[in-house]
Amino acid sequence: MLFSRMLIPTLKEDPSEAEADSHKLLLRAGMMRKLTAGIYNYLPVGLRALRKVENIVREEMNRAGAQEVLMPAVQPAELWQESGRWNVYGKELLRFKDRHGRDYCFGPTHEEVITDLVRREVQSYRQLPLNLYQIQVKFRDEIRPRFGLIRGREFIMKDAYSFHTDEAEAEAGYQAMYDAYNRIFTRCGLKFKTVEADTGPIGGSYSHEFMVLADTGEDLLASCTACDYAANLEKAEVILPANNPAVPAATGPEAVHTPNVRTVEEVAAFLKVTPQEIVKTLIYETDKGPVAVLIRGDHEVNEVKVRNLLGVTDLILAGPARVEELTGAEVGFAGAVGLNIPIYADQAAAALGSMVTGANRTGYHLVGVAPQRDFAMAQAADLRTVTQNDPCPRCGGALDILRGIEVGHVFKLGLKYSKALKAVYLDADGAEQFIFMGCYGIGVSRIVAAAIEQGHDKDGIIWPMALAPFQAAVIPISVNEAAVVDAALRVHEELEAQGVEVLLDDRDERPGVKFKDCDLLGIPLRVVVGPKTLAQAAAEVRHRRKKDTAIIPLDDLIPHLKERISRELHG
RNA sequence: CGGGGCGUAGCGCAGCCUGGUCAGCGCGCCUGCCUUGGGCGCAGGAGGUCCCCGGUUCAAAUCCGGGCGCCCCGACCA
8 A cells, every 4th residue: 555645644733622642643643534523534544443443343243153234324213212212312312304204313222123123033932042233333412522532423333132032041142242342352452351330221130341441531440459350430339348347326416506517528627527427418309209318428429329229210419499498408508317308328328326417407517416316218228439448349359440441331131122122032832932132332433542542652553453554564765766665665565465454655755754654653563665774685674562673684574574463463 | 501712724823802004823735956764954835704693993803792613621421
């Protein structure tokens, strides 16, 4: 491939619109361009990297026994109404009408379509299990797209759906995908971690996420340093220490005047107590009415856990007016005593023998409050977010809190969609049964960005060999010296003939310009052909990541490069 | 949707507060010369509805009103 003939519009300066490193580099390396917010053109080099990811995904999915299909991007509202998600999915679902006024959406995911397909075409247990996948454009009207390809609105996703006769078979299918995903991300050269994930309002018994570790990641995860426990922070469990320190019995609730003392820090300082002795009372609005959540002063509420415990989809902190209406006091003075909405307490707060709370009276707090004696709880449970200081819920070891980019998610769906859309099969006894389902997503375009987040330096991208748009670059120092040009052309031609993906920088540019662009593009192996080395019938080979250089005789050059490429792809 | 910022040549920006003499700079692009191992140098040149609409004014990139777009923080998020 000739550089001069390709559209590779590299930029010297960082575009002002980009913040994340992968976003800047994708633009600077001329791999993509923005069309509008969260929507990008893939340019030739970017597309090559994207295809690399797609092919790895495709190979491993096929190897795992899945079959590729391609479903429509545009979907009729009827299916979404049938599954009940037309009204649930929210504004993220891009909806529109055709010329006849019929409702459609641009698919953000394909459970409805695939289930519809399978319910029509699968009648017998003999046709199961079945795993169908596609690699396709999705659209989610994200509230705020950001970080380029990491959270775009339009993106490329591999989504797979498996269909099974029973739970055990579904588990096996889940495990097969789990294993395939590990192979995929390993082959992509990514440093990743598999974590337990929240199943969310979608339900299902369990799910795992595959996280690429990167400081710019939007997700937080807890990872045990001693055992293999790792979970999304939304999901990570907190265990109450068994040896809970004996707490002094409460002396009885006593109101204390605390003018303008609202936050935990202010209360602690004013009353000369520790945040651990204070309990925050958070008032939430839910679709089942208002509730109060009690959390110890030094802890943070985990709204996902609250949502799951209550079985609600809407959970919003009440505004100042509503708080006053429910507690009779301004924000900052809410407390459990005398509150007549359901009270849910985090287990650590509930375990306190004596606590400081708001008094439900502006300017007052209560000290010596005892749970049960002074107020009733609807339930005490694990409702807070783990911290670095908490022990691993499995082995008691130390936890690390890490950042990650979610690149894959495997889900056991169970019967949710087969029931909603009546996807059934006949078992060996001729009885009608619902089909067990699983679904499995991979953010294909997001992987490209994630790989750059993990692989870059001040000079540009550092691709893993498996994702590199070109495996090698050939740079003639000058295009005006016949001997140099001839040698470079021969190397380029021979590499292409041998199946190496190579870019020949045939531009009439100074060497520095070519080196800079080569580094920016992140091509793993760089072959420089110049008069110095040519005099010894050799060329210089440099590795983008290792930054080592070697002078290789021209006669050995092709095998040398092929060997290094092969080693990096398979070693 | 709340908070903040931005919109001037392909890209990065200055000019705006204090209206006129303000269409500017760097990079990139084109032509020529020169140079050739880390974004060379010199000379010449092309390229702009100053986001849009309206208003104020003798006069608007600049002031005022409205709109649109984009970015960041947050809320949100299979």
